[in-house]
Amino acid sequence: KNQVEQSPQSLIILEGKNCTLQCNYTVSPFSNLRWYKQDTGRGPVSLTIMTFSENTKSNGRYTATLDADTKQSSLHITASQLSDSASYICVVSSGNQFYFGTGTSLTVIP
Amino acid sequence: KAGVTQTPRYLIKTRGQQVTLSCSPISGHRSVSWYQQTPGQGLQFLFEYFSETQRNKGNFPGRFSGRQFSNSRSEMNVSTLELGDSALYLCASSWTGADLEYGYTFGSGTRLTVV
Numbered sequence: 001k002n003q004v005e006q007s008p009q010s011l012i013i014l015e016g017k018n019c020t021l022q023c024n025y026t027v028s029p030f031s032n033l034r035w036y037k038q039d040t041g042r043g044p045v046s047l048t049i050m051t052f053s054e055n056t057k058s059n060g061r062y063t064a065t066l067d068a069d070t071k072q073s074s075l076h077i078t079a080s081q082l083s084d085s086a087s088y089i090c091v092v093s094s095g096n097q098f099y100f101g102t103g104t105s106l107t108v109i110p
Numbered sequence: 111k112a113g114v115t116q117t118p119r120y121l122i123k124t125r126g127q128q129v130t131l132s133c134s135p136i137s138g139h140r141s142v143s144w145y146q147q148t149p150g151q152g153l154q155f156l157f158e159y160f161s162e163t164q165r166n167k168g169n170f171p172g173r174f175s176g177r178q179f180s181n182s183r184s185e186m187n188v189s190t191l192e193l194g195d196s197a198l199y200l201c202a203s204s205w206t207g208a209d210l211e212y213g214y215t216f217g218s219g220t221r222l223t224v225v
Contacts, residue, residue, distance in 0.1 A: 043200050043216030096166050102152030
């Protein structure tokens with residue numbers, strides 16, 4: 001069964017600290033993997049998109065990694081800011097099908 | 111350029127009623143997808159339209175339907191509303207629906223509450 005699991009479900013960190021969010025998937029065949037950030041009351045915004053051959057991709061303070069062999073991805077946030085407080089959603093696509101994780105809710109506190 | 115526009119932003123309906131939600135994609139985008147987001151289930155794919163044709167469909171009952179117009183604007187209809195239909199409904203558009211580079215652009219959603 002094609003599934004995407006994210007951990008932790010929620011996370012609270014101090015401003016300025018780093019954190020890593022995890023995404024494990026069983027989707028096959030694999031097309032690409034996206035990380036989205038969703039602020040409360042808003043639609044998701046794409047952070048990174050990675051294909052099978054890419055191991056790492058950065059977008060400012062966000063760095064995504066992909067291990068296609070173990071079917072794991074992580075999103076590392078460096079020097080967190082209050083504005084990073086949001087839900088982070090991992091989406092794995094297989095052809096025209098999309099499989100969503102339920103997200104990690106991140107709260108950054110001062 | 112304008113983003114994906116969804117209207118209305120908020121909606122309250124009574125059980126048994128029907129509702130129509132609207133989505134205007136980014137200019138030039140031909141693919142429009144709809145998603146339901148609830149706290150318990152997260153994001154779930156409803157369906158995707160491309161050039162006025164439904165190309166993909168998620169696992170939702172027939173009460174959920176949609177259509178796309180020649181200008182790529184899309185509407186989603188839910189008939190015989192149930193309390194469980196209360197959710198944030200998101201629309202996303204892209205050039206072709208399988209963009210590796212640009213991905214999807216989401217609207218801010220329509221918050222539907224069924225009472």
